[in-house]
Structure formats: C-alpha cells, structure tokens
Amino acid sequence: MKAVRFEKYGDIDELRVEQIAKPQAGPGQVVVAVKAAGLNPGEAAIRAGLLHDAFPASFPSGQGTDFAGIVDEVGDGVDGWSRDDEVVGWATRSSHAEFVVVPADQLVRKPSNIAWEVAGSISVTGPTAFAALRAVQATEGDTLVVSAAAGGVGVLVSQLAVLGGLTVIGTASEQNHDFLRSLGVIPVEYGEGVVGRIRDVATTGVDAFIDCYGHGNVEYGLELGVAPHRINTITDFDAVERHGVKAEGSAQATTQAVLTELLGLIAEAKITVPIDGVFPLDEVRDAYRDLEDGHARGKYVLGLDVVAYPGENEGERAGTDEGSEQAT
Template structure:
C-alpha cells in the first residue's frame, strides 16, 4: 500500500452547516483523507458545480436526498492520484484521473473515492473539462437513452444551452436526430452550429414548437422544470418518451420518465462519454472558472440559470 505523504497536512473543502442560500457556503480547513482499502485519494485540479447541488443545499431535495451537517458538496472531480488503498491495483500514485464522488466531497483540495468511480483522464482533455464531465456527461447519456431516439426523429430539449443541455443536444445530433433546442435567443448561433434548430423559450413556446415540427414531436427531454413536462404531454408526446432530470414530482404525477446520472454511473459509460469529448464529437463548453475561495460567486452565477456551459471550481 502506498503511504500518503500528506496524512498530517490540512486540506480545504466547501462546507455548509444548514440549509439555505449561497450565504451558508464557506471553505473550511479539513484533514487530508487517507484511502480505505478500495479507495484512491485525488488531489483535485477541477470540480464542476451543478444545479442539483443548489437543490440539495437549499433543502429542496430533503425528502429525496437529505443532507447531514456539516455537509460537504460536489460530485464532479478531476485530478492526480496521491495515495492508493491496499486493494487497488489498477491505479497508481501520479495517475491523472476524472470521476465522481457520491459523498458530497469533490469541491475540495483532496478527496477519497472508490477506485471504481474514477477513470484515467484522456490526454486530450484539459482539467476544467475533465472536472466538469461526470454529472453533465452521464446525466445527458441517461436522458438521451431514456427517450430512445432514432435517426430522423424530432426531439425537443428544454434548457438546451445549459450544462447538461449542451451535451444532450450534441449527443442527439450525433445520432442523426432533429433537435428542437429551447433556449435564449442569445444561444441560437451556438446551437445552430451544432446541428440543432433553436426555439426561443417564453410566451408562445407551444405554438413555436408546433410550427417547427408540424408533423409532431417524437420525444421531449426536460432539463429545467415541471412546466416543460406538462408542455410535452400537452403537445401529445407519448409519456414513455418524455424525460426530465429535475421535475421528479411532475414525472410521478404524469407517468413520465425521470432518469439521471445515477442511472448511468458506470466506468464503462463514463469512459464512453470521456472518449466522445476527447474525440471532439461532444464539446463541453466552460462558462467560467473560480478558485475554491470564490465558491459563493460561482454558485451565484450558476443560480441565475442563464449560463451557457459549465462553471468549474479550481482548488
């Protein structure tokens, strides 16, 4: 077993001690973890942030995913292995990796995670992209898989220029699907360049979607909220081809799908997504990077919900 030379060194990690807004976030001094037998310790180079973390921290998901306090935060991570547990044979100190934590712990200088939750980082990926890949990549993969699109079909996507939406649009386009990309007009050029048909959100959206797809919409992927799940059903999309990653109560009410990253969290899928990004088939745009100390600013920007691409913390 490799010894961890930083056992007595203090690290730093994002914490919150109660539910609330961004004001509850702070960065605390914490022990650098030592690996369990099946774990590796990663010195984090980049950690993406996600809307789901906002919902958890606010208490909106308390019934589904309750927090215990003090709570860490974050799933996405990329960095360099600094220690390995005695049962780990496939990774070594110095390996560059990307992956995820299910312990709300990746927004930190160091994190211990099971070796099965990281893969080697493809050489062509820079750190911010690698550190932003897991949640958006695997969530997009699950969402696309949930509606089973076929070449030539028409699929509508809400929040199409956001972190997950940007990836969903490109995965669909790569399959030969016609994508109706619901987003701000400011993102129209980016979406058009990636093979999508932009459709501005707001009043009159249903009529604009009908005009863009006079023969009907085959599937609908919602990445924003319950009003879009309802809209999809109102437009006549079959309920088993309506998917949401966020509106769980509405999905249960209407009998639609609600699959997310946990439904696609395997090394095989993560590797496939990483290869799509490394090859240039899928681009993960980075909207902004922030040092760990500016985590409040990073989430303030994210919560405006008009960010094109990912926001990443750089510990």
C-alpha cells in the same frame, strides 16, 4: 487541506472554505488531488434544504460530485491506479476540496487532450444526458425537443442526439441561439407561445421530449403529441405520477463505462463542453451565484491550480517539480 463546507441549510453565504484534515485512502480507495470540480444545481438545492426528504445532509456537510485530478494515494487492494495517474471521477458531496477520497471504481482515466475544467465537470451531466436519451428511446431520424438546451445537461443531450442522427429542437434564450445552431440544434425561444414556435419548426412532428428545466415543460411535450413513455424529465419528478412520463437521470447511468465513452467523444472532438466560468476554490460563493442565476451556458467549474488547458500541463505530466508539488 481546504474544502467547501456548510454547517446548516441556507443560502449561498452558508458556504465556507475551511481547513480540514486531508482524507486518507482506506482499503479499495484512492485519494485524488483535485484539479477541477464542476458545480451542479442539485448541490445548490441540497444546500438550501430543498431536497431534505430525498437527500438529507448531515452537518458539517461537504459538497461536490464532479472532479478531475491526479492520483495522490492508493489504498490496499487497489489494482489499476497509481500515484500521478490523471483521472476523472465522481464523489459524494466532497469533491469541492483540494483532495477527495473515492472507491477505486469511481474513477476513469482522463484523456490527455481534454482540459481539466472540462474533464472535471461532466460526471453528473454526462451520465444524466445518456440516461435521458436512453429513456426516450432516441432513434436516428426522430425529432427530439430538449428544454434548456444550452445548460449543463441540455448541451450534452442535444449534441449526443445530433450525433445519433436525430433532428434536435432546443429551447433557450436568444443569446444562445447562434451557439446552439453551431452545434446543429434548431433553437427556439422559451416562454409564452413556445409550443407554437416548436410546431412551426417541427415540420414532421415531435417524437420525443427531454425536459431539463421543469416548470410545465412536460406538459408542453404532451401538448405536442409526444407519448408519455417518450418524455423524460430530469427535474419535474412529480410529473411521473401526474402523466406517466419518465424521470431517469444520473442515478441510472453513472458508471465507468458511460463516463469513459463520453470522455472518448470529447477527446475526439465529437462533442464539446462549454465552460461558462472557472473560479478558484476560495470564490465558491461567486461561482454558485452565477450558477443559481440560472443561465449557465454549459458548466461553471472550480479550478484548483488550473492550468487552463492541457498544453500548459506538459511539464506537469512529465513529472517536473511543478507536478510533484501539485500532487503532494
């Protein structure tokens, strides 16, 4: 099968699409034919060697956490999954490939009305958003500030907070302001003077702050008078020691229950996951170039034989020739 690999830490050009052995399902494991696999900035940081102390890579390294796809093989002792089931899951540095193998409890069922590229790009951002909101004790009626509100995590944090009855102020560049307004978020331009601009729109003050960008945003929260225990950063980890704020993220909330709840909200159109671009596996470098440019609206995704929207998949779900080709 084809898989994204890198042989050493470095820039985007270290990424290669190689032919490697297809994984097999050991006891308790499931092999999934990947249809879509999202990109995350943390993967770029790992590849660049920036997270070596916390998450060392061994080489050759695979890449990718998020995925959605079709069950291809089920290992001994696995109950509940069968070949051809449509699933969403999370993997350890291996989902950017045609097939991925994971423990059976790292999968949940994919609702049929969710597009592959959406289903395949929420396993990191969704649980991270849940964890961050829980950490700041988000409560109906509160005013919450979210930095990088239009990004992969920020756009989910913002919508979940609006859904929970919070007033949400989100920082973003001007080009994302109408989009954020359409989600019920009050947009504020980031950059110099941002604290003043937030104060201008936060008529009853700010109760909680979720930082999805770093670079001083935790300090902005403190300047706005938010108590440290109601500030959560998903990226400025040193701020925990500096200021006693929280840094909860995917590690605290990546569970089948959270992922299922999130997929339910998407299936019911209560929240949306904007897709900024879908790239074929072979164009993984271009995909990371766009991601690392730092202005994603929602997600960039690798699409394998995608298949833009579920309506176009009818034949596949019915088990036509096209479907069996893709599952084998």
